[in-house]
Amino acid sequence: MNEHGSTKEQVHAAARRARIAAATLALTPRAGKDAALIALADALLTHTDEILSANALDVAAAREAGIGENIIDRLSLDAGRVAAIAEGTRDVAALPDPVGEVVRGSTLPNGLQLRQIRVPMGVIGMIYEARPNVTADAAAICLKAGSAVLLRGSSSAAKSNEAIIDVLRGALESVGLPVDAIQRIAADDRSSAQHLMQARGLVDLVIPRGGAGLIRTVVEESTVPVIETGVGNCHVYVDAEADLDMALDITINSKTHRTSVCNAAESLLVHKAVADTFLPRVIAALQERGVTIHGDAAFQALSPDIVPLTVEDDDAEYLGLDISAHVVDSIDKAIDHIREHSSGHTEAIVTGSLAASQRFAMGVDSAAVMINASTRFTDGSEFGFGAEIGISTQKLHARGPMGLPEMTTTTYVVTGSGQIR
């Protein structure tokens, strides 16, 4: 207990304030929400110096703690990054309002007019790791979708997040919207994340964003409904009927375009019919780009630098310059392998065969299937959604990149003239 009560009481009190704010947001028309988003963007620019000063303290503390440079890079802000965050907020204002969209509608035989309409989710909890840009992105998307948001970032970004959230709340106040629509859940007590994910009845949805460990913890311990995001063990399958030049481009792009992201390829499967021709080319091209290949016997036979596959490799999300590689006897063996080892994010097939593309698309069980395209395209912005709050790898509610509609729920509004049963 501190002066404000226990951490649990503080989290629940924040959630209750958020519910009240959410009731106001639900009745705020698009113009009011867009004006607020533009005010948020302007405020981020006006207060860039405060945000950068706070961020410098987080970065200095991270360096002192000996945190790796790649994490420090994710944590670091500069004027350009803050401007990009503000621009992203302005982009959300320009997107259509998902609230009020009629998903389906009909007139029933008894004259009742049935409409299924998108309505706000209510209160959304975000539990995320180092990147401070998630703070503003999530706040903007939730606001546009008519929901209040509770932001629980990591302690390593605490000062940056606090500065950004103060700016965002000030902007809400300036346009007359409830400041409690955007609230910070302090990260100084680790249990605050726990209380947020167990505030069933007060929080409608929790979205974890970060590494596999964070996501697993939230999925296992939350009693609030969760959307699981982002772990990607993506496969590229080169079919017997593949154009091998295309297969080479897609493999290299999927693996090396950006290695630290969830839509990068981590596994290569090659049909035996094209192995003799394709393997030497793909091995040379990957090795030239510094990729370590963890290969089966067929790969090992062709280069002394192939690392023998272990059981773990087939399930690994390397997020680096590594790839596991197999030769498979058939498309069905490729599908079976993917069903067994994939995290359900994105699988690509390279083939000229329509039948093979259809079998693959219906046979694997993942959020996205790329036919003759790089796995890197599974992305809200590439899909034209304009804003993305993460990529769902679960089957319930939302699967794949989540934009504004995925941040809403629906209600049935049935209009009659006195009908009874």
Next chain:
Amino acid sequence: MNEHGSTKEQVHAAARRARIAAATLALTPRAGKDAALIALADALLTHTDEILSANALDVAAAREAGIGENIIDRLSLDAGRVAAIAEGTRDVAALPDPVGEVVRGSTLPNGLQLRQIRVPMGVIGMIYEARPNVTADAAAICLKAGSAVLLRGSSSAAKSNEAIIDVLRGALESVGLPVDAIQRIAADDRSSAQHLMQARGLVDLVIPRGGAGLIRTVVEESTVPVIETGVGNCHVYVDAEADLDMALDITINSKTHRTSVCNAAESLLVHKAVADTFLPRVIAALQERGVTIHGDAAFQALSPDIVPLTVEDDDAEYLGLDISAHVVDSIDKAIDHIREHSSGHTEAIVTGSLAASQRFAMGVDSAAVMINASTRFTDGSEFGFGAEIGISTQKLHARGPMGLPEMTTTTYVVTGSGQIR
């Protein structure tokens, strides 16, 4: 441990067999699934005698255990009820196949063709109470939606469920579909439900159907994603602008048409502007039908038979001839009351005011809103969905009556010609 291993091992083994069956179902075209559904319907009719004999044993055991007549009624089958179940299965065959439906699609600026397509969920677990008709209904809906189902009914219906599932599996075999698409999880060990709801990675979705206690247990203890169903504390709000004859009909129908169901009204709110006229009429009409009114002071002043409201009444799902009743000062007070006490199922407003109907529809936070119609219309069959697996009162994935589309997930299929980033 028994000869087949622990209960957990048995449940997990069943789920693994179901996953294999689901992979086959995912590739089975509509004609194959419909033929199977017709075979299921035919087999239920052919084997009516076996099903009734098994049911008679369950009913006798229930009587011996002193179980109440209303539960025995739900448990009991006769030839007419079995024929109705078979007819329901045949109706599912006639519904459109949700699998393959294109939810959205577009061509992206880089030429990629983006399509979001409905695909099967995979393996669905049903945990439900006494009614044996749920066994066949759920099996038929899951089969049509391309998913395997694990059926965990209650021990009181064990023999009936076993007989029905044997018949259904025989029918699957007769049409060459995998029998493990429909499996029974034995109810003799209570922990089997626990293992089913915690088989994360093996089971994609769990749906509980039954009383509030069952649903709460599943929601709190499941690590598999859950869709919460059915608890209904539904409100009827009679607005200042209501047609009072219509308000009377809708109140009486919502409360008394069938009291044991989740879409029956449990609470009445009356705007003070019409209280003087409406209260005497509605009190008389409800009392005439044997309804006990748990009323506030305004109601108590009008009849000695009004039971004073307690704190519990506002949250009660009576499922019987009781109703809680308040006079409210404004529509906003009605909305606030409903947001605080409703289970989020269905709320009705009776009003002639367009503005009031819109404010109510956007202000309450429930799965369905009836404007000038009985709460009893929130129902998959009334909505024209043809088949219903329950009514979701949660916000994620499905809200309101769930038909075939709600039993599917989606995947993005992106077709290119070698695009890379």
